[in-house]
Amino acid sequence: MGKAYLSLGSNVLPERNLASALHALRQRFGTVAASPVYRTTAIGFDGPDFLNAAALIESDLDVHDLNDWLHALEDAHGRDRSGPRFGDRPLDIDIVFYDDLVIEGPGNLRLPRPELRHAFVLKPLVDIAPDFVDPGSGKALGELWAQSPERDVPMSVVVLTSPP
Template sequence: MAQIYISVGSSINREHYITQGLHAIADAFNIHFSKLILSSLYESEAVGFAGAPFYNMVVGLHCSQSIKQVTKILRDIEFAHGRSENAQKYSPRTLDLDILLYDDLILESPAQIPRAEICTNAFVLWPLSEVAPTLCHPVLKKSYQELWQQYDKESQQLNIVNNCW
C-alpha cells in the first residue's frame, strides 16, 4: 500500500465542492471517510490570476493503485464535479485535485512527484506540514515541518477556516 497526499482546492462554491471532493476521494479509493487524513481547511488568495479566494487543504491516504491510476482517478473526480476539460492552468476551479506525494517516489510522469508547488505555495506546504510534519521531502531531505518553518510566510497569506465536514 502506498501512502499518498493530495492537494484539494476550490474557488467556486468552495465549501460544497471541497466536501464533495473529499467524499469522492474516499469512495474512489474505497476508504471510509473517517480513515482519510485531513488537514485544516485554509483560505488563500488566487495565485497566478485575479480571482475569488480559494479553499485549500491536504488529504492523506493509503492506496493500492499505481501512480498512473491515481492521476486518472483524480482527474475523473475533477471532471465529475464540474471541471472543464479545457480549463486553463490559472483560472477559477470547482475542484482542483493534485497528487503531491506517492510514497517517496521522484517522478516527472505521469505526474510531477513530489509536486514543485509543495515548496512554493503556502496553501500546499502548511496543510502538508500539518498532516505529515515529520515526513521528509524525497529530494530536499527536510521534513515538511522544517520546510514550513523556513517558508517566507509573508509571501502568501492564509487563514484557517472552520472545517466543513
Template sequence: MKSLVTLILGGNRGDRKILLDSAVDALASKYELVNKSSVYETEAWGGVAKGLFLNQIIQIKTDQAPLNFLAFIQQVEMSLGRVRDEFWGDRTMDIDILFWDDLIIDSPTLKIPHPYMKARKFVLEPLNELSPDFIHPVLGKTINVLLQECKDKSKVRRIKK
C-alpha cells in the same frame, strides 16, 4: 501493500465547501481515508485566479498504480465541474498528488513529489498540520523546515478542523 498518498484539494468557484466535501467523499468512497487537515481559506497563487480558495490536505491508502489513480482524481475533478481552460485559473476543484509514500516520479504526465509545493504556503500550512516531520524525498527537508523557508507571503487562514 498499500501506499500512503498525500493530496491537496481545493477550489475557488461555486459552493467551495460543498465541492471540497464532495471531493473528500468521492475519494473516501473508493480508498481508505487516513487523515485530513483543517480547511484553509487561501489567496490565489500564480497570478491568474481571482477568488479565495478553500484548500484541504488528505491522506489516503491505495494499492492502485499512480497513473490509474491520477485518472480517477481527474474524473472526480470533472464530476465536480472542473474545466481546464486556463492554467492556474479559477476552478471548482483541483486535486493534486503531493506525495506517494517517498516515491519519486518524473514523467511527462505525473511528477511526484509535486514540483511547486515548496513555494506554496497554501500547500505547506495544512501539510505542516498533518506531517510536520515528513522528509521531502527530493529536498531532504521536513515539511516544517520547508514552511519556515517558504517566501510566499500570501494569506492562509485555518477556518475549520
C-alpha cells in the same frame, strides 16, 4: 498499498466541492487524514479566494491509476481543462507525494509537486505530516515550512459547513 499525500483546492462553490471530494475519498479509500481548510488568495490570476486542504490516504492504486481516478473526480465536479492553466476551479486535486517516489510524467504528473513551495500546499501538509521527508529536498515538511518565505502569508481557517 501506497501512501498518497494530496493537495485539494477549490474557488468555485469551494465549501461544497471540498466537502464532496473528501467524502468521495473516504468512500473509495477508507480513512482519510485531512488538514484544516485554509482560505488563500488566487495565485497566477485574479479570481475568488481558494479554499485549500491536504489529505493523506492509503491507496491500493498505483500512482498513475490514482492520478487518473483523481482526474475523474475533478471532472465529476465540473473541472474544465480547456481554459487557461491558471483559472477558477471547482476542484483541483494533486498528488504531492506518493510514498517516496520521484517521477516526471506522463502528462503533468510530477512528484514531488513543484507547488510544494507554496504555502497553500505546504502548510496543510505540515498539519497532517510534519515529519514526512520530502524525497526531493531530503527535509521534513515541518523544516520546509519553518524555512518557507511564504510562512507569513495570511491564511484563515475555514470550517466546512457542507455535509461530508
